[in-house]
Amino acid sequence: MTMLKEGRPTAPVTVKDAHMAPATATGNRALMLEEALIFEIGSTDTTGVDFAPAPKLATRLGGLERGAIGLPGLSEQETVRHYTRLSRQNYAIDLGLFPLGSCTMKHNPRLNEKVARMPGFADLHPLAPQSTVQGALAVIHELAEWLVTLTGMHAVAMSPKAGAHGELCGLLAIRSALEARGDARSVVLVPESAHGTNPATAAFCGYKVEDIPATPEGRVDLAALTARLGPDVAAVMITNPNTCGLFERDLKTISDAVHAAGAFVYCDGANFNAIVGRVRPGDLGVDAMHINLHKTFSTPHGGGGPGSGPVVLSEALAPYAPLPFVERQGDRFVLIEEESAEDHHAGTFGRMVAFHGQMGMFTRALAYILSHGADGLRQVAEDAVLNANYILRSLDDVLDAPFGGSGPCMHEALFSDKGLADGFTTLDIAKGLIDEGFHPMTMYFPLVVHGAMLVEPTETESKAALDQFIMALRSLAQRAKAGDEALKGAPYHAPRRRLDETLAARKPVLTWEAPTLAQAAE
Numbered sequence: 001m002t003m004l005k006e007g008r009p010t011a012p013v014t015v016k017d018a019h020m021a022p023a024t025a026t027g028n029r030a031l032m033l034e035e036a037l038i039f040e041i042g043s044t045d046t047t048g049v050d051f052a053p054a055p056k057l058a059t060r061l062g063g064l065e066r067g068a069i070g071l072p073g074l075s076e077q078e079t080v081r082h083y084t085r086l087s088r089q090n091y092a093i094d095l096g097l098f099p100l101g102s103c104t105m106k107h108n109p110r111l112n113e114k115v116a117r118m119p120g121f122a123d124l125h126p127l128a129p130q131s132t133v134q135g136a137l138a139v140i141h142e143l144a145e146w147l148v149t150l151t152g153m154h155a156v157a158m159s160p161k162a163g164a165h166g167e168l169c170g171l172l173a174i175r176s177a178l179e180a181r182g183d184a185r186s187v188v189l190v191p192e193s194a195h196g197t198n199p200a201t202a203a204f205c206g207y208k209v210e211d212i213p214a215t216p217e218g219r220v221d222l223a224a225l226t227a228r229l230g231p232d233v234a235a236v237m238i239t240n241p242n243t244c245g246l247f248e249r250d251l252k253t254i255s256d257a258v259h260a261a262g263a264f265v266y267c268d269g270a271n272f273n274a275i276v277g278r279v280r281p282g283d284l285g286v287d288a289m290h291i292n293l294h295k296t297f298s299t300p301h302g303g304g305g306p307g308s309g310p311v312v313l314s315e316a317l318a319p320y321a322p323l324p325f326v327e328r329q330g331d332r333f334v335l336i337e338e339e340s341a342e343d344h345h346a347g348t349f350g351r352m353v354a355f356h357g358q359m360g361m362f363t364r365a366l367a368y369i370l371s372h373g374a375d376g377l378r379q380v381a382e383d384a385v386l387n388a389n390y391i392l393r394s395l396d397d398v399l400d401a402p403f404g405g406s407g408p409c410m411h412e413a414l415f416s417d418k419g420l421a422d423g424f425t426t427l428d429i430a431k432g433l434i435d436e437g438f439h440p441m442t443m444y445f446p447l448v449v450h451g452a453m454l455v456e457p458t459e460t461e462s463k464a465a466l467d468q469f470i471m472a473l474r475s476l477a478q479r480a481k482a483g484d485e486a487l488k489g490a491p492y493h494a495p496r497r498r499l500d501e502t503l504a505a506r507k508p509v510l511t512w513e514a515p516t517l518a519q520a521a522e
């Protein structure tokens, strides 16, 4: 091992038999603390606060009052420690590379956070008079202009709150446009290489969903798609770049054929980070496309939290866009809502959200765009693609890359489980990655590939970080090919060992129940 001049090793010392270490009395491992459920730490008989009993007032709940609800009482310090210990068991992009494919877990620049926390943006009330929030409306308007320019489209609906919500918005606009011309249609075509939310959205909108197969090289089967077009087809939903990490080169030809058949093209733009600044979907004939601000423009992915999925629209669909939207009138910004829409936006299909969308995401995304500039955004796409190809080519000698021969990949590298020893699976490699200190890659998706492993490194990772990840994945692939039985027991070093994933999915235990007296006595 190389030593620094101070005598310290340059690489961490590896303890090969760490999992053989004796158990500790507490269950803690070094400074990584074991954590019990909050109900097991606190007692329902105690309280962490010292308030005088509430005065007996006449009830205002009309008989809906509950009795004791059994919340554990903890002191402030115990509460803070409980949640801090739990948070340390989370993996996060701020701890290390997060290779989840189709998720774009990139670094969220701190500048974005600083901008979003400025009181003028963070403390806004959605019902504040428009004259008092001109700066916020200007931000929404400027971001909208950037999105329209970057995509080469005609208009943008800013309010949808996630990618899937954006898909719903796009399909509702398509349905309104068809109904406006008295041509309601019933079918949406979804290629096999599309993201799973696409068929779900189409079905949610009441359309019949029909699959279009992928070619052996992982792209939409153009002949099968054009053969299926007809007067019942409302739209085709295409993910580009697709979930195999490939660019759909035939998209313009597909769009022309779809338009000739009187239908619309919905493009799932969640992977826009691979082409931003290089390709404008509007030039490829797209009619509607959502952009996941929380991916391409680096706003954080909240746990079920603050996503944002603005939808860019073609000229044909713009009249049906949802309310509200921001319009510039001279030197003022005006929010067009129901009352003002009557005269010049009567075709709107309605409203998707109560207010205006995710202001905190808008400020972050605009900060990201302005700090990169047009050339910086182009470099984002180039580096995202370069990093993914680096991973693909560094590992295709040990892992099967089913579409490795279809040319360079876009922003994600796709591998399959072909060639692993009998009985070894993608899951074993994923669990092994946890021991190596990485969040696992996306597993078993896309469905067109057996035992898929989808790796999206993003443009924000350095070569050193990629090399460390490649080293880890290479070693796991070699172990899985050699039939190293120990891999089947991974993870060894995580707070919990391998769980029964089927049982956890089929019979999840999501609520805590107080033990019975007999159980408590055991």
Ligand SMILES: Cc1ncc(COP(=O)(O)O)c(C=O)c1O
Binding pocket: 102, 103, 162, 163, 164, 165, 195, 197, 239, 268, 270, 271, 292, 307, 309
């Ligand atoms: C290709 C693709 N489409 C759509 C979505 C849905 O986006 P959201 O999770 O914001 O609803 C995702 C999210 O993972 C995606 O990767």
